Amino acid sequence: QTQGTIFPAPNFNPILDAQLLGGALQGISCEKDVLIDILTQRCNSQRLMIAEAYRDMYGRDLMTDLKENLSHHFKEVMVGLMYPPASYDAHELWHALKGVDTEENCLIDILASRSNMEIFQMKEAYLMQYNNDLQQDIDSETSGHFRDTLMNLAQGTRMEGYADPSTAAQDAMILWEACQQKTGEHKNMLQMILCNRSYQQLWMVFQEFQNIAGQDIIDAINECYDGYFQELLVAIVLCVRDKPSYFAYRLHNAIHDLGFHNKTVIRILIARSEIDLMNIRQRYKERYGKSLFHDIKHFASGHYESALLAICAGDAEDY
Numbered sequence: 001q002t003q004g005t006i007f008p009a010p011n012f013n014p015i016l017d018a019q020l021l022g023g024a025l026q027g028i029s030c031e032k033d034v035l036i037d038i039l040t041q042r043c044n045s046q047r048l049m050i051a052e053a054y055r056d057m058y059g060r061d062l063m064t065d066l067k068e069n070l071s072h073h074f075k076e077v078m079v080g081l082m083y084p085p086a087s088y089d090a091h092e093l094w095h096a097l098k099g100v101d102t103e104e105n106c107l108i109d110i111l112a113s114r115s116n117m118e119i120f121q122m123k124e125a126y127l128m129q130y131n132n133d134l135q136q137d138i139d140s141e142t143s144g145h146f147r148d149t150l151m152n153l154a155q156g157t158r159m160e161g162y163a164d165p166s167t168a169a170q171d172a173m174i175l176w177e178a179c180q181q182k183t184g185e186h187k188n189m190l191q192m193i194l195c196n197r198s199y200q201q202l203w204m205v206f207q208e209f210q211n212i213a214g215q216d217i218i219d220a221i222n223e224c225y226d227g228y229f230q231e232l233l234v235a236i237v238l239c240v241r242d243k244p245s246y247f248a249y250r251l252h253n254a255i256h257d258l259g260f261h262n263k264t265v266i267r268i269l270i271a272r273s274e275i276d277l278m279n280i281r282q283r284y285k286e287r288y289g290k291s292l293f294h295d296i297k298h299f300a301s302g303h304y305e306s307a308l309l310a311i312c313a314g315d316a317e318d319y
Contacts, residue, residue: 018053030069036306044274047081076262089114089271090123102262108235149195163202249287281312
């Protein structure tokens with residue numbers, strides 16, 4: 001049972017919320033606490049209704065007003081909350097591909113973890129927002145087998161719900177050979193299986209792989225490959241096994257190994273807030289001993305910290 005941390009607010013009144021936000025943004029000094037109280041405590045569809053009421057009331061775009069009145073990471077959080085999910089993914093991918101340096105980890109996080117439907121909607125949003133084709137941009141901004149695998153994932157053609165025990169052993173054998181031989185053709189076969197088989201099928205394939213190779217598929221991938229190609233393959237395997245665990249691992253890595261990589265923390269908290277952030281918090285605590293709430297509190301500060309903690313929705317006892 002996956003569970004987010006942000007739910008539709010009861011007794012929701014978009015007009016009242018729009019008025020309060022207008023007051024908070026128009027004042028001499030921006031009342032950031034009001035923004036946090038409203039925008040982190042409404043689900044995405046409610047936030048979009050508030051934006052509509054805001055436009056009717058003030059004749060201005062709420063997202064634009066947030067951008068103009070806020071700064072730094074706090075701005076990124078508040079503005080990020082105003083995108084519909086597919087548009088937010090598209091926005092993050094665009095910046096990852098078109099920024100000064102390609103942000104490979106952002107591409108991995110999003111494309112390795114989204115369903116066919118999410119990928120389809122994200123590609124549509126990408127085309128609408130940037131007038132560019134996502135697959136063409138991946139093609140031009142990345143390279144090698146990493147690019148081929150991203151391109152395959154971006155097709156959104158993974159089988160769904162289907163599992164065939166009789167082919168699982170064959171697939172596992174192909175994966176094992178791909179880890180032994182490491183030719184271009186073997187790498188292609190490896191990514192084809194990981195990108196196109198259903199999650200149910202891959203569960204069986206990974207079991208068979210363990211039987212054939214005497215080691216876990218992740219250990220084999222880590223031994224045989226390197227660079228972003230290796231990271232992407234591992235991410236796919238981890239997402240097949242348990243997405244909340246994957247995101248807990250990515251958050252911990254962003255907070256501790258990268259010295260609080262703000263972009264990653266913000267992206268994961270916003271993108272997963274209505275899907276499985278509660279589960280991610282549980283996995284984080286189980287695996288790392290400290291709560292996500294505690295670690296955010298330890299590394300962030302000010303209104304930025306308050307906004308992240310409100311999305312994380314931990315309690316004092318989590319600390």
